[in-house]
Amino acid sequence: MTTLGRTAKVRLYPSEIQAIQLADESQEYQRLATIVSEWVFNHDFPMNYLKINHALYKKFRQESPLNSQMIQSVFRTVVARYKTVLEQMRQHPFRYQDETKEWVKTPKDLTWLFKPVHFSRPQADLVRQSNYSFVDGMTKISLTTLGKRTKMSFTNRDFEQYFQNGWKLGTAKLVHAQGKWYLHIGITKEVADFESTKETxxxxxxxxxxxxxxxxxxxxxxxxxxxxxxxxxxxxxxxxxxxxxxxxxxxxxxxxxxxxxxxxxxxxxxxxxxxxxxxxxxxxxxxxxxxxxxxxxxxxxxxxxxxxxxxxxxxxxxxxxxxxxxxxxxxxxxxxxxxxxxxxxxxxxxxxxxxxxxxxxxxxxxxxxxxxxxxxxxxxxxxxxxxxxxxxxxxxxxxxxxxxxx
The missing domain is CATH 3.30.420 (Nucleotidyltransferase; domain 5)
Structure with a gap:
């Protein structure tokens, strides 16, 4: 079996108050992600989020209005970003000419970074059920904010197909672009592998x-x-x-x-x-x-x-x-x-x-x-x-x- 992965983009329609709540949440998430990124940079790049959790969780719970699940999500987001950067660096090794004028490739790792990975945009990764869920007969979406959860309308055009046919909804990313709010939801589905036959x-x-x-x-x-x-x-x-x-x-x-x-x-x-x-x-x-x-x-x-x-x-x-x-x-x-x-x-x-x-x-x-x-x-x-x-x-x-x- 092969796992298909896609991103379903859902347009949100928050009220003015809800939009402020979403903005506050995503800015706080960004702030914590930047702090975690600096900690990872200064502690030899541990890629196990449990180590980060052990070092920073209690401090964040005392100082931040984000709930427990969202703080755990911050740790995972930072680790995932560093893993992506590491893979990109591996694909582009450092090239130089040695004394014999032969080109030599040197693999790069995270120690080549001059500064921590910066989270420049407000964002938030939301776990299904814990941080977001579809309610009222799939006509509204319930989201976690810094206060209590809130319901809002969303664009459901062509989205209903992902509630059936074997699709599974995963972590979603809260995105603010050009004055509009979106939820980018990761979805997966198991399909049969390609098999060559005489009819191929x-x-x-x-x-x-x-x-x-x-x-x-x-x-x-x-x-x-x-x-x-x-x-x-x-x-x-x-x-x-x-x-x-x-x-x-x-x-x-x-x-x-x-x-x-x-x-x-x-x-x-x-x-x-x-x-x-x-x-x-x-x-x-x-x-x-x-x-x-x-x-x-x-x-x-x-x-x-x-x-x-x-x-x-x-x-x-x-x-x-x-x-x-x-x-x-x-x-x-x-x-x-x-x-x-x-x-x-x-x-x-x-x-x-x-x-x-x-x-x-x-x-x-x-x-x-x-x-x-x-x-x-x-x-x-x-x-x-x-x-x-x-x-x-x-x-x-x-x-x-x-x-x-x-």
Whole structure:
């Protein structure tokens, strides 16, 4: 079985008094989290919240209006944040050149931090039943505040599905954004694992900018998801950002922040819709095959200067994440394969030759067998081939270079 994890976002509608109560609670939670973070930083980063509890619980209970459960939640929140930071540091080791000019990687841990992790925004993590619950026939939500619990209305559009079909509601995060209150609830569900059968559909996906995704499927059909409109819109975002940065005023900086948030929401929506479309088209028992783009540097020579930053910053990994969990929900799977030579191999004769790909015309022309194809389509075909090899039992399929012309 596989555990699916999602975040359900619920809009809250507190009264003026309730909004003040929520603000006071989240600010107090933030204050305690900052104190705990400093304690963790000064005591060699203990990652067991029970040790923190032993050192700080009695003090907090005497000084803070937060109840016992909320204080325990503060400890867990801080430990979780440090574990996230630790994982991020492990993924980005320190690189330097030694005396022989060889590049050496040194793993990083929390001792590399110069200062404690800072909790800059008011927040609160709420445990279901203890700190929040749905009442009055699931029409209202009851929340813990610094005083007594309070009931308020919430947006229940499309939310009722999570009360059934095996979903379990977990810890929720209280969020205040742009004058509105939200509850981000972690939800999980157990689903059957992906199992390959004779009916398994293999779909190769080549990601890019000119085409967001080029698909080559089990039926030999190719789908192109055009990215030109998106490139033009990104160019407008970049131009607006450049103009605001040149002003340097306080209002311009505020608008820059709003612009970044809007662009992120737009990019997230695009990736969500693309992942949803792919899952809808191919359904269950599908193996979606993607290139592993970790540490891959893209060639931007054939892009205009205005679009080179788009190629570096486009959220390829976000699409991968969305597709992975949407596929798992319907007993499908996302497989990552080596990107080596996927854009250079001829699918007809197997020759690998870099010069066969012509970036200016977006065409692949094999000098040996004269096979011609769109270069993005060719990449998707080779990615699909690696997925088929994985189904045949090859754990780490990879295209091996063959240059001899037979």
């Amino acid at each position: 559909k293999v779909v190769g996906i080549d990601r890019g900018l000119r085409f967001l995704a080029t698909i080559h499927d089990h039926l030999g059909k190719t789908l192109f998801f055009d990215g030109k409109k998106i490139l033009r819109k990104r160019k407008k975002f970049q131009e607006t950002r450049r103009q605001l940065q040149s002003k340097g005023t306080k209002s311009a900086k505020k608008r820059l922040k709003q612009l970044a948030q809007r662009e992120n929401r737009w990019m997230t929506d695009i990736n969500h819709r693309l992942a949803k479309t792919l899952v809808s088209i191919y359904g269950s028992r599908t193996l979606f095959v993607l290139e592993d783009l970790t540490n891959v540097t893209f060639n931007t020579d054939n892009l205009s200067k205005a679009l080179r930053n788009s190629h570096r910053s486009w959220s390829f990994f976000q699409l991968e994440f969305f597709l992975s969990y949407k596929a798992a929900a319907i007993q499908s799977k996302v497989l990552k394969v080596s990107p080596a030579f996927t854009s250079q191999r001829c699918p007809q004769c197997g020759l690998i030759e870099k010069a066969n790909r012509h970036h200016e015309t977006h065409e692949y022309h094999c000098c040996q067998c004269q096979y011609r194809s769109n270069d993005d389509r060719l990449g998707a075909m080779n990615i699909k081939l690696l997925g088929e090899e994985w189904l045949r039992g090859i754990k780490h399929p990879k295209i091996k270079k063959v240059t001899a012309i037979g």
